[in-house]
Amino acid sequence: MTRPPNLLFIMADQLRADYLGCNGHPTIKTPHIDALARRGVNFTRAYCQAPVCGPSRMSFYTGRYAASHGASYNGVPLRVDERTLGDYLRPLGYRVGLVGKTHMKRDEDGMSRLGIDPDSSRGVLISQCGFEPFERDDGLHPDQLANPDLPYNRYLREQGYTGDNPWQSAANSAEGDNGELLSGWYMRHNHLPARVREEHSETAYTTRRAMDFIEETGDQPWCLHLSYIKPHWPYMAPAPYHEMYGLEDMLPAVRSNAERECPHPVVEAFMSHGESREFSRDEVRERVIPTYMGLITQLDDHLGRLIDFLETRGLRDDTVIVITSDHGDYLGDHWLGEKELFHEPSARIPMIVVDPRREADATRGSRNDQLVEAIDLVPTFVDYAGGDSQALNHVLEGRSLHGLVTRGPADTWRGYAFSEADYAWRPARKELGLAPDEARAFMVTDGRWKYIHYANHTPQLFDLATDPDELEDVAHCDVNRAVRGELEAALNEWFKARRLRTTISNDLVEQRTGTAHKRGILFGVW
Template identity: 65%
Template sequence: MAGVRNILFIMADQLRADYLSCAGHQTLQTPHIDGLAKRGVLFDRAYCQAPVCGPSRMSFYTGRYMTSHGATYNGVPLRATELTMGDYLRPLGYRVGLVGKTHMKSDDDGMKRLGVDPKSSLGVLISECGFEPFERDDGLHPDQLLDPDLAYNAWLRAKGYASENPWHDYANAGEGPGGEILSGWYMRNSNLPARIREEDSETPYMTDRAMDFIRASGDQTWCLHLSYIKPHWPYIAPAPYHNMYGPGQMQSVRQSDAEHRNPHPVVAAFMQHEESVNFSRADVRDIVIPTYMGLVKQLDDHLGRLFAFLEQSGRMKDTLIVLTSDHGDYLGDHWLGEKELFHEESVRIPMIVYHPDDAADATRGKVDHAFVEAIDLAPTFLDVAGGVPQPHRLEGASLLPRLFGQATPLWREAAFSECDYAFRPARHILGLPPDRARAYMVRTDRWKYIAYEGFRPQLFDLQDDPHEYADLGESPAHAGLREELAARLFTWMRQRRIRTTLSDADVEKRTGTAKARGILFGVW
């Protein structure tokens, strides 16, 4: 692709689509991200395929829906045989690296069955979603929290932060009046400054490591997945970002009494989770959300530093840049905390794409209202790299035509997302077995329909009710519409790419050739 040599794929964990000034936030200013949007395209109706870290990321990396790749929740391994963007790009000459988080759980049993040593070069790639782990750091992954050899922990200790786990004791903890460590895991401490110099905290560290990767790649063509841990919890920020914003600069909470009085049974179960109970309190939101905003501001500042580095090194002229998130964050909206369900605050994600080629000049600074999904990035990167399309595996669509202002008459008319809440307390509250804790969303231009296994559906009119307060899942007047959207969801389910070992072109070559190949059936 003329004008593109490298790919920078930036993901900020749990960054809400509406927490950018270019996306309408009135008090949180993100000038560097806004600048990228002015040079590229902002897709304002982008959706993740599963609003939780692990399965969402596996959809980004494989270009496949959660049902297709099977890694349905955090800690559920991605099959060793699933191809990811690294598998598509590496044969085309790309160095495909990772700096930061993937939330990947390796398929150790699958590799053992195939005789692949996890420590071999192939085993490492399979274990790391197809990325070269230049700096793998999930930050809050349980086995890394206590890992003394974690690179960031070792780096902090070398900088003088004396602790077995400085990630927690300094980068993600505040300090009490007597010098005691106050953990950032507890939201009551979110307004404290982290016990670390700002330049040593996670976001600047990962930015530095990204620049290290780019420098080390030299003339090698590269794709770098820069995956920031923040603004994901623990909600704690270093000074001056810890108190840069206050309650008066927060967006109004999106809650209605009606949705709290008579919620859908599954939503009601999620409302009983501890994070939902606490985020429903105004005093909790007043402490946590300003810190969340500060973490977003810190991210923007260091992205500005990264973009300046790319300008100085000439890489802005030959690098495709994508900025996105794996999912949103309820932050108390709809009486909920965390993510997982399908309100816009949870399932919609930021998506900005910058293409350096002159062919993209016509769309620079545009807001594209088309439905875009996380699975679109893998085919986009393959398209950029000049690879052969893989429609029998990849379920997304390349964004390049839209970046170049070309007509895309067959573009999707709806977005889809899925949820497996088998691992959450809500399943026990509802008395469900693990294989029944499933939900599916289809979102069209006006309507959002959600199907829950074993429960009534939900329906929202996003034209008349953009904040999704009025659930029409039992409205007699909308029965026909619910049937239509349920049929649409079933059609989508039947169209998953399941024949992944043979291309459509190979199928065409073999169709109707049995007799020519000497296989005679039904011949008189």
């Protein structure tokens, strides 16, 4: 390469790490993602920093933990002063664009206080999490909230689909025997084909818009955040993907009667949520999971289209590709639905990094089981773009994966991975009688043990070596007292290590240390 590589940052919303062929799923078809894993490094122990769309993505985009950036749940604004990926890459000559979802809410109060017009060029970037919004679509468009002028809605109407919100009535609904509309929001309809033709579906459309961005950008180095909405709910797939998988392709639910009969109080409160009660029923899992798998295979097919597009235009060997997800999906495991808590189906994410350069040949096709975090991607992209992520270590809390991709596993790497949850908005909080500031939980894992600290409740501990399915909480076994103490201490150290002095670099602190007298500030002199 004669210039820094292009960066293709692909995220699939709510994609479980274990629902890929390259990660061991025995029946799902993901040949193109599997091929990318053979071309790159598959990080098998990657964790998101908060298993909910909004805070997870804000950590991905800032390179900082939710405890540091403060956007701890969906709808919590990201502070106006938080720097994001685009702020780091644009000064290095990159066009930094978005196609798809961010789930970011802008800090309107902060922008108003600073006199920043949201419609100005600067205001748009701050409003869009630092990305140029080539096409933003967060994919949550019920009729009462839908924007008729949403580009995807306009596109669907151009294809002949009627109504103000064809996103819902066509792309995420089915049709009954008598022509009636069957909404995809109701999981009883998820086994039916969406009313939209496959080539007009969200995944197909999003891929096409990504190609438009790449073609329009030309010779300038680019970073594209291609953020797919599926396989996130509504779980509706177009034909033929809606019937590609059957009950014989499903994995058994990972759960035990003991979990249900004697659960941790916080987990029990989440079990009482409607989505958990529904996903505890086999009938629901049998409607949803084959379609969920079909949506993943559809995504994989369109990623194949995109890779062919890059190759046709001579960009395949000039583009670093990352494939990941913001969090997983319980799908009934542990008697739970959705995400938010810290079992592997929820907090662990896929992370595949493909570096086409000769320098990465030594690791090509490898699996790396060192602990990786979502916040590692911002420093990784900075280094690939020719910047110096170490010079930003007073702000960035992740570690660059550049060395792991080009040289292989590191002798010295992080010993722990962390994730956090703020469930103040969830019914579980009220069921537990907690104040909003008390509904917090934190996870730490060293790869063998996973420890979960709950504010105002006892902890949990799982031994991932002997109990990889996390069916037995061993926090209260006396034999594990030392392990509990070690992981609790690691969590306390993590709290104390947050990057709070973000306005001045560590290098500048180093240069100025002990220089007051030289600068004429003569305190304590006789």
